[in-house]
Amino acid sequence: MNESDEGAGHAARSKRADARRNEKTLLDAAAAVFVTSGVEAPVRAIAAKAGVGMGTIYRHFPTRADLIIAVYRHQVEACAEAGPALLATSATPHAALGQWINLFVDFLVTKHGLAAVLQSDNAGFDTLHAYFLDRLVPVCTQLLDAAAGSGEIRSDVEAYELMRGVGNLCIGADSDPRYDPRRLVELLIAGLRRPH
Amino acid sequence: MNESDEGAGHAARSKRADARRNEKTLLDAAAAVFVTSGVEAPVRAIAAKAGVGMGTIYRHFPTRADLIIAVYRHQVEACAEAGPALLATSATPHAALGQWINLFVDFLVTKHGLAAVLQSDNAGFDTLHAYFLDRLVPVCTQLLDAAAGSGEIRSDVEAYELMRGVGNLCIGADSDPRYDPRRLVELLIAGLRRPH
DNA sequence: GAGCAAACGGAACGTTGCTCCGTTAACGAT
């Protein structure tokens, strides 16, 4: 990451003022539209909300995945950073794991359609997929290893499949009041516990 | 339950020969296209495969859900009927439940994209949703009740949420060799076991 | 065979994702 200075290199020419302004405007507009219409809202709707042309969206965020990542980056980072913190402050590693998974679930279920798009095999979304995996799987691995090391859970479950499973369970949580993913995730985590 | 007769009146005139022929042709074509391109394949592709116009598809199957139901009805019925049979022949109700869930998972993962569409909140798919629920939830309830009655599992889990959870876990199973829904479903079922 | 309703086919329309290019205006140089 050297092409555009973000803080470190000082005097390098920054982007034009209107470009920087539009990027912020777009992020705000996208966040708002995502809340009301979900993360698969039409590009035109986001452009209209921001008061810019569609070319501007695609210039700043070439794929929808880039836009989604930009909108939720802060929250994903926060979730990732909460992992080690929980491990340090919780009574047992298994408790930390449970709480961390809850954070993740809370994040997903409050983002209309994000869970669904997260597992989409659509090629346009693989950078989104990759971002979530890169950022969260290591954290989950750490928690899982700690819990396995303390003998609380079986050790034959990988972080990747657990995360995918949890993500999948969160799909469609909105739009169906009869379905509460939290209960099922809880069941899944309970199933992790070592028999005996 | 053969074809739809108008009930009260005298024997309803059966459909025209070409209509009946086209319906069969369409079912075969749809089944073939579903295998290669998934259940969300373009309508035009199915029409082309069948050698008919698009109007013919929509006349026979007004929504995509109707077509999907028609294609998979036999297998869904077989799965539903396997429930009581398993309960009768298995060692324990919990074993029967596990085997039945396995049947369901096998069915779902072999149908490209069916699991994804099953939970879609898209209004066009709610009859599909309803069909699966009407047909399978009672069976699952029976198995669940039996296992709960024998004290093997906790009794605070409803068939509906379990089925939705299992269905969700099956989403995206194809197109990702690293993800094996069977393992996670197994974990979920394990989590059902009563803590003792 | 004639008449008619059922069934057909595909053109046409609306919605979306994405690209492409003529136009605008920001910014450093003068």
Add this chain to the structure above:
DNA sequence: ATCGTTAACGGAGCAACGTTCCGTTTGCTC
């Protein structure tokens, strides 16, 4: 302050798809 460069903009245009609509064909009955 003005000027020229070019980054950045906007939206028309195209392709793919779902869905409808209606003129045409065809099976069935008499």
